[in-house]
Amino acid sequence: MGWDLLKSFLVFLLIVVGFIFILLLPREMEITHHGGLVFTADFPFTFDLFKEKVQDFIHHFQTEKGFGENKMGVPILEELQTFLQRDLHIIIPAFFLAIFFGMILGIIQFYFREKWVGRIQAFLSWIFSSIPDFFFYIGLQYILIKLVANGYLQMNLFGNDDWYSFILPMIAVTIFPMLFMMKFTSTSLENEVGQDYLRTARSKGLQRLFILKHMLWNCWPSILNQAQFVMLYILSSLPIIEKLSSYQGAGYHLLDSIFKNEDVRSLAFMLPYLVFMFATVVLSKLVKHWLVPIKSGALR
Amino acid sequence: MKILVFIKKNPLFSLGTVMFFLLVFIALFGKYLPGIDTRLDEIIFLRDENNIPFAPPFGPNERFPIGTDRLGRDLLSLIVLGARETLIVIIAIALIRYLLAIPLGFFAHKNRFGVNILLNWINGFLSYIPTIIIVILLATLHPIVLSKIRPLYLILIIAALEVGRVAEMIKLELNQLSTKEFITGGNAVGISNFRLLKKYYMPFLYGKLLVNFVGDIGKVMFLLGQLGFLGIFISHSFMQTDAGVSGFENTSLSWPTLLTDAFRDLRGAIWIPFYASLAMTYVIFTFNILSQGIQKLLK
Numbered sequence: 001m002g003w004d005l006l007k008s009f010l011v012f013l014l015i016v017v018g019f020i021f022i023l024l025l026p027r028e029m030e031i032t033h034h035g036g037l038v039f040t041a042d043f044p045f046t047f048d049l050f051k052e053k054v055q056d057f058i059h060h061f062q063t064e065k066g067f068g069e070n071k072m073g074v075p076i077l078e079e080l081q082t083f084l085q086r087d088l089h090i091i092i093p094a095f096f097l098a099i100f101f102g103m104i105l106g107i108i109q110f111y112f113r114e115k116w117v118g119r120i121q122a123f124l125s126w127i128f129s130s131i132p133d134f135f136f137y138i139g140l141q142y143i144l145i146k147l148v149a150n151g152y153l154q155m156n157l158f159g160n161d162d163w164y165s166f167i168l169p170m171i172a173v174t175i176f177p178m179l180f181m182m183k184f185t186s187t188s189l190e191n192e193v194g195q196d197y198l199r200t201a202r203s204k205g206l207q208r209l210f211i212l213k214h215m216l217w218n219c220w221p222s223i224l225n226q227a228q229f230v231m232l233y234i235l236s237s238l239p240i241i242e243k244l245s246s247y248q249g250a251g252y253h254l255l256d257s258i259f260k261n262e263d264v265r266s267l268a269f270m271l272p273y274l275v276f277m278f279a280t281v282v283l284s285k286l287v288k289h290w291l292v293p294i295k296s297g298a299l300r
Numbered sequence: 301m302k303i304l305v306f307i308k309k310n311p312l313f314s315l316g317t318v319m320f321f322l323l324v325f326i327a328l329f330g331k332y333l334p335g336i337d338t339r340l341d342e343i344i345f346l347r348d349e350n351n352i353p354f355a356p357p358f359g360p361n362e363r364f365p366i367g368t369d370r371l372g373r374d375l376l377s378l379i380v381l382g383a384r385e386t387l388i389v390i391i392a393i394a395l396i397r398y399l400l401a402i403p404l405g406f407f408a409h410k411n412r413f414g415v416n417i418l419l420n421w422i423n424g425f426l427s428y429i430p431t432i433i434i435v436i437l438l439a440t441l442h443p444i445v446l447s448k449i450r451p452l453y454l455i456l457i458i459a460a461l462e463v464g465r466v467a468e469m470i471k472l473e474l475n476q477l478s479t480k481e482f483i484t485g486g487n488a489v490g491i492s493n494f495r496l497l498k499k500y501y502m503p504f505l506y507g508k509l510l511v512n513f514v515g516d517i518g519k520v521m522f523l524l525g526q527l528g529f530l531g532i533f534i535s536h537s538f539m540q541t542d543a544g545v546s547g548f549e550n551t552s553l554s555w556p557t558l559l560t561d562a563f564r565d566l567r568g569a570i571w572i573p574f575y576a577s578l579a580m581t582y583v584i585f586t587f588n589i590l591s592q593g594i595q596k597l598l599k
């Protein structure tokens with residue numbers, strides 16, 4: 001277990017370094033002023049420039065003893081803290097809701113798979129998982145705007161000032177991973193059907209719910225492996241949804257800083273996301289270890 | 301009668317095919333449809349009931365069934381005329397991705413040229429970092445932004461980034477197939493690797509590849525939509541907008557370009573991002589239904 005975690009940590013470090021190299025590829029333009037209104041722009045893209053940028057980057061960290069300040073003179077870590085708190089309001093509930101309800105819905109779907117309840121559920125989940133989250137969000141906004149305009153509802157639809165601001169973006173990023181978890185859980189349960197241990201359990205007269213528990217325990221390794229995907233999906237969609245809803249979180253500013261070529265700031269906003277991914281990997285490994293103390297994969 | 305029985309047996313496939321042909325019809329012949337303004341006239345103002353002029357964007361009304369964009373161009377015409385470019389781009393991306401993935405998957409299965417390690421690293425990297433962030437970082441590099449064949453580069457980048465996932469899938473399929481006896485037979489006869497792939501492996505893979513390929517077209521549309529919100533399109537030109545300041549000028553009609561100003565439009569002209577993303581949702585839906593339908597059909 002310890003070796004496994006150490007290996008994940010090393011991979012994580014390599015990925016961070018790889019990301020920094022991609023981030024530091026030269027993308028500045030050099031503008032020369034020739035007097036009057038005559039400008040020429042040059043777009044150098046050489047290895048020397050790349051080397052220089054990497055050295056500057058390391059130098060920046062050495063002199064500032066950290067991330068330093070942004071253009072407005074606010075320490076980057078300070079602004080990161082504010083933004084990250086807003087992000088956490090979305091990411092943590094979205095992640096656990098997606099995994100928890102996804103699994104519960106998956107079990108329900110499996111349990112009623114041959115009844116009409118299950119069929120309708122399968123159909124609905126399939127339709128909703130085909131709707132891209134940005135359309136879902138825009139559609140929801142359209143309805144809410146109509147409601148607000150007609151005076152049926154009073155709320156702020158954009159921004160991050162109200163206690164309920166995080167709910168709309170959170171719903172938008174939760175739906176797809178939740179349906180994915182649901183589908184995955186019910187499929188992996190269906191794969192267990194027909195195994196010998198189920199016949200034994202049934203012949204001993206075990207109740208259906210207890211049999212379900214047996215099956216679920218056999219599915220843990222593959223279900224928990226999906227936690228990383230759920231997190232990745234949430235983190236990929238979050239910046240876009242935050243931009244659409246003007247929710248000023250770390251994702252919003254990550255995109256902003258990438259487009260403004262602020263390398264240090266981009267890294268500061270990207271690092272927490274990478275740490276979230278790493279935490280998810282570690283967490284799912286630990287939970288797997290705790291639930292199924294056999295090496296995963298040895299079951300099959 | 302036979303057709304009716306087929307439709308009843310394969311409802312998803314039939315629905316998907318109808319939706320797909322509707323899409324192709326609009327892409328090919330959309331400009332000849334009545335009510336489509338091929339010149340995309342920019343209406344500078346309209347007058348309200350008190351004869352007071354007001355500026356675009358105009359909301360949905362009798363003249364513009366789903367409204368206009370910020371320049372006063374009919375949104376329905378824009379979407380219909382943009383369908384062809386959008387479809388070509390997403391299908392091209394998915395096609396290139398699969399054409400690259402088949403040899404990569406085969407080499408990874410055979411464990412040649414270190415492809416296996418490469419695939420592991422690509423997949424590991426992208427399971428940590430959202431694909432969209434990498435696309436943004438690569439798409440804004442100057443050699444790519446300023447290139448004359450920028451659309452081609454971007455299509456290649458988007459296709460190549462997810463190639464690892466597809467190649468991994470193909471590798472697993474090949475690993476499974478390779479335990480079959482007829483493969484051992486082929487090996488025993490001593491045929492070349494290329495012929496082994498073409499005649500022994502591929503015939504068993506076509507079905508699965510087709511299902512995944514069609515499903516992937518929907519995923520590409522999703523990614524392009526997301527990129528549209530950020531102002532990154534497959535084709536546009538880089539221009540100087542002010543002294544020393546430059547930005548992207550939009551020169552194409554494809555759907556993601558309608559989403560550029562979405563975060564502003566959401567507060568006023570919400571019909572622009574709404575109908576543009578509705579069109580994308582239709583495409584994603586069509587290809588999802590089709591891929592499910594083909595899967596059921598092949599079973």
